[in-house]
Amino acid sequence: xxxxxxxxxxxxxxxxxxxxxxxxxxxxxxxxxxxxxxxxxxxxxxxxxxxxxxxxxxxxxxxxxxxxxxxxxxxxxxxxxxxxxxxxxxxxxxxxxxxxxxxxxxxxxxxxxxxxxxxxxxxxxxxxxxxxxxxxxxxxxxxxxxxxxxxxxxxxxxxxxxxxxxxxxxxxxxxxxxxxxxxxxxxxxxxxxxxxxxxxxxxxxxxxxxxxxxxxxxxxxxxxxxxxxxxxxxxxxxxxxxxx
Amino acid sequence: xxxxxxxxxxxxxxxxxxxxxxxxxxxxxxxxxxxxxxxxxxxxxxxxxxxxxxxxxxxxxxxxxxxxxxxxxxxxxxxxxxxxxxxxxxxxxxxxxxxxxxxxxxxxxxxxxxxxxxxxxxxxxxxxxxxxxxxxxxxxxxxxxxxxxxxxxxxxxxxxxxxxxxxxxxxxxxxxxxxxxxxxxxxxxxxxxxxxxxxxxxxxxxxxxxxxxxxxxxxxxxxxxxxxxxxxxxxxxxxxxxxx
DNA sequence: CTAATAGTGTCTATCAGACACTATCCT
DNA sequence: AGGATAGTGTCTGATAGACACTATTAG
Numbered sequence: 270x271x272x273x274x275x276x277x278x279x280x281x282x283x284x285x286x287x288x289x290x291x292x293x294x295x296x297x298x299x300x301x302x303x304x305x306x307x308x309x310x311x312x313x314x315x316x317x318x319x320x321x322x323x324x325x326x327x328x329x330x331x332x333x334x335x336x337x338x339x340x341x342x343x344x345x346x347x348x349x350x351x352x353x354x355x356x357x358x359x360x361x362x363x364x365x366x367x368x369x370x371x372x373x374x375x376x377x378x379x380x381x382x383x384x385x386x387x388x389x390x391x392x393x394x395x396x397x398x399x400x401x402x403x404x405x406x407x408x409x410x411x412x413x414x415x416x417x418x419x420x421x422x423x424x425x426x427x428x429x430x431x432x433x434x435x436x437x438x439x440x441x442x443x444x445x446x447x448x449x450x451x452x453x454x455x456x457x458x459x460x461x462x463x464x465x466x467x468x469x470x471x472x473x474x475x476x477x478x479x480x481x482x483x484x485x486x487x488x489x490x491x492x493x494x495x496x497x498x499x500x501x502x503x504x505x506x507x508x509x510x511x512x513x
Numbered sequence: 514x515x516x517x518x519x520x521x522x523x524x525x526x527x528x529x530x531x532x533x534x535x536x537x538x539x540x541x542x543x544x545x546x547x548x549x550x551x552x553x554x555x556x557x558x559x560x561x562x563x564x565x566x567x568x569x570x571x572x573x574x575x576x577x578x579x580x581x582x583x584x585x586x587x588x589x590x591x592x593x594x595x596x597x598x599x600x601x602x603x604x605x606x607x608x609x610x611x612x613x614x615x616x617x618x619x620x621x622x623x624x625x626x627x628x629x630x631x632x633x634x635x636x637x638x639x640x641x642x643x644x645x646x647x648x649x650x651x652x653x654x655x656x657x658x659x660x661x662x663x664x665x666x667x668x669x670x671x672x673x674x675x676x677x678x679x680x681x682x683x684x685x686x687x688x689x690x691x692x693x694x695x696x697x698x699x700x701x702x703x704x705x706x707x708x709x710x711x712x713x714x715x716x717x718x719x720x721x722x723x724x725x726x727x728x729x730x731x732x733x734x735x736x737x738x739x740x741x742x743x744x745x746x747x748x749x750x751x752x753x754x755x756x757x
Numbered sequence: 758c759t760a761a762t763a764g765t766g767t768c769t770a771t772c773a774g775a776c777a778c779t780a781t782c783c784t
Numbered sequence: 785a786g787g788a789t790a791g792t793g794t795c796t797g798a799t800a801g802a803c804a805c806t807a808t809t810a811g
Contacts, residue, residue, distance in 0.1 A: 278566035279523040282598070282609055322522035322607055323600040352596050352611050354526070356567045363566055365526055365609070367596050424668075439763080457801060459764065464799095481762025482808040496747060500800080503740060683790080701774060703791065708772095725789025726781040744773080758811105765806070772799080779792070784785105 280354070280363040284330045285316035285407065287414030288338065288345075288371040291431050295392055296447045298411055299373075300403070301337055302387040307360050308404030314411065315388065316366065330369045338388050346372040346430035350417045351410075358406050370414045372430035375440075394450075419448055424498040426468055429489035435472045437484035438462060449501055461499070467492030524598070524607040528574045529560035529651065531658030532582065532589075532615040535675050539636055540691045542655055543617075544647070545581055546631040551604050552648030558655065559632065560610065574613045582632050590616040590674035594661045595654075602650050614658045616674035619684075638694075663692055668742040670712055673733035679716045681728035682706060693745055705743070711736030 288299040300312040315337040319329050327349070331342050347369055354365035391401060397412050422428040422445060429436070431444040442458045462468060469487040477483045532543040544556040559581040563573050571593070575586050591613055598609035635645060641656050666672040666689060673680070675688040686702045706712060713731040721727045 277525045277562040278564075278568075280526045280563070280566075280609075281521045282524045318521040319524070320522075322524075324522075325600065326596065326598045326609075349596060352570065352593060354570045354611075356569065365524075365570075367598070437763090454801070454803085455762090456764075456803075461800080477809075478762070480760070480810055482764075484763060497799085502801090681790090698774070698776085699789090700776075700791075705773080721782075722789070724783055724787070726783095726791075728790060741772085746774090760810090762809085763807075766804085768802085768804105770799100770801090773797090775794105775796085777793085777795105780790075782789080783787085 278363065280365045281361070282319045282326070283316055283364055283366040284319075284326060284333055285314045285353070285366045285368050285410055286330060286333060286337075286371050287314060287350075287368060287411055288334070288340070288373055289393070289415070289418055289431075290373040290390065291375050291444060291447050292390055294443050294447055295394075296415070297390040298393050298396055298415070299338060299340075299388055300391050300396070300401070301389070303404055304387065311404040312389075312391075312401055313404035314407045318364075326367050327369075330367075330371075334371060340371075340373050340376075344374055344434075346427065351413055353406060353410060355406070366410075368410050368414060370417055372418070372427060374431060374433045419501075422448055422499065423501055424495050426489060426493050426495060428499075429469065432489075435474070435476075435486040435488055437476060437486060438469075439484060441469070441487075445499065451502060453502075465495050465497065465499070468495055522607065524609045525605070526563045526570070527560055527608055527610040528563075528570060528577055529558045529597070529610045529612050529654055530574060530577060530581075530591075530615050531558060531594075531612060531655055532578070532584070532617060533637070533659070533662055533675075534617040534634065535619050535688060535691050536634055538687050538691055539638075540659070541634040542637050542640055542659070543582060543584075543632055544635050544640070544645070545633075547648055548631065555648040556633075556635075556645055557648035558651045562608075570611050571613075574611075574615075578615060584615075584617050584620075588618055588678075590671065595657055597650060597654060599650070610654075612654050612658060614661055616662070616671060618675060618677045663745075666692055666743065667745055668739050670733060670737050670739060672743075673713065676733075679718070679720075679730040679732055681720060681730060682713075683728060685713070685731075689743065695746060697746075709739050709741065709743070712739055 290297050299315060301315050303309055303311050303313050315333055317333050320332065330347055334340060334345060334347065335342055349367055350370045351368045352365060353368060356363060358364065393415055395401065397415065403411065418427065428441060428444045432440055438459050439455065441462060442453055442455060446453055467490040470490045472486040472488045474486050475483040476486055534541055543559060545559050547553055547555050547557050559577055561577050564576065574591055578584060578589060579586055593611055594614045595612045596609060597612060600607060602608065637659055639645065641659065647655065662671065672685060672688045676684055682703050683699065685706060686697055686699060690697055711734040714734045716730040716732045718730050719727040720730055
């Protein structure tokens with residue numbers, strides 16, 4: 270840091286949210302319809318500018334989460350994952366955006382009413398494939414956020430953030446299958462996830478499904494880092510190949 | 514992103530660099546002595562404000578690397594890892610800093626002469642333990658950067674960035690030992706690293722040491738992601754415990 | 758009973774870790 | 785030869801993946 274702070278170029282600071290959840294066993298992302306000028310009417314990630322000069326960046330992310338969606342801040346996992354600040358990314362000027370990854374538990378119904386009326390869950394596959402056009406560089410941000418989630422459920426307990434306070438092992442498996450886009454063997458998954466120290470702990474009760482044997486319920490365990498990690502099966506040499 | 518861009522608080526944007534290398538088999542970090550007002554004379558991470566309103570953030574990081582150190586930009590690995598933007602972190606105003614992790618190959622001598630005269634390599638252990646006082650929140654940033662490096666050499670080829678264009682397997686092992694702060698079995702490491710697809714490739718030649726059998730030389734392979742990953746031995750339950 | 762889902766047992770190929778051993782340089 | 789470092793062979797215990805089997809519910 271040098272001393273020329275008075276003639277330093279100044280930028281506008283924003284936060285953007287990649288909010289993921291599972292709906293009908295598929296990974297979905299929350300998008301909002303823009304109501305204002307640049308890209309008005311287009312779909313975009315929830316987000317916005319810093320409100321006050323003293324606002325903490327994570328607070329801004331939580332505030333946008335509360336304002337633009339009807340999600341419960343308490344139950345949503347939120348973490349910063351990258352900064353986007355290329356000069357040309359916003360026509361209003363130099364906007365530097367801190368991107369957050371948010372994981373919401375399964376929700377029975379989409380958002381509605383309130384201020385979050387414009388919010389809609391969209392299947393991630395389609396969004397990343399370009400089925401819907403996103404404002405600014407938001408498709409890139411969404412892709413990076415999804416990739417971060419894919420990588421992070423390997424070695425962290427992030428997958429439990431997709432579930433409610435208690436969940437069955439089958440539900441947890443559905444998270445891995447949806448995020449990774451693959452099938453896993455239920456028997457092996459069952460033991461693997463139980464053997465991973467501190468990942469999940471029994472919640473005592475059981476849950477009856479429409480049919481079949483009732484499943485035991487679990488809670489997220491104390492450990493945030495998984496050892497041993499969940500290993501993503503190798504599809505081919507492609508996965509191990511050139512990436513960041 | 515909402516429309517109130519004209520009354521959005523504006524911030525100064527900076528970059529800070531956590532530059533790591535190996536010196537005498539120990540992990541070192543490059544620190545500079547501040548020559549200007551806030552924390553003048555104190556040690557700090559290399560870094561500085563954005564120079565032009567159109568400057569790309571990674572370009573600013575590369576520019577500071579060139580200006581404040583005598584390292585060769587071409588050989589230094591550089592990647593963003595986190596943003597620090599708390600309101601109180603800089604007395605000059607709201608400064609949001611994008612932190613970069615830089616990995617430099619082994620260097621025979623420290624920096625000297627030129628503009629980078631104030632730059633000094635310091636052992637990471639001492640810096641993180643608080644032996645030297647760092648300006649601003651730079652000790653926290655340094656700790657986060659080191660932790661990122663520790664985690665990333667597990668599943669990425671980042672460790673090769675600590676080595677020159679060609680290196681021996683023993684040199685690569687020293688990287689893992691220094692960054693993780695543990696000892697590894699040379700025999701098992703030798704085969705493990707060779708079996709990991711695309712991690713290192715033979716360079717044909719050999720290198721004679723002062724004593725002992727000459728070692729084969731290798732180059733970094735094409736894969737940036739390691740499969741299977743290098744596994745960090747479990748020290749106890751502590752490693753698997755509550756972290757981010 | 759059948760259908761359906763939850764959970765257990767067990768075999769096999771692979772791999773991490775321990776460590777004896779061989780190879781190739783220097784003096 | 786002796787010292788030192790590079791590189792190989794091999795055993796053992798643990799684990800991922802495949803998959804047969806048992807358990808518990810609803811109807």
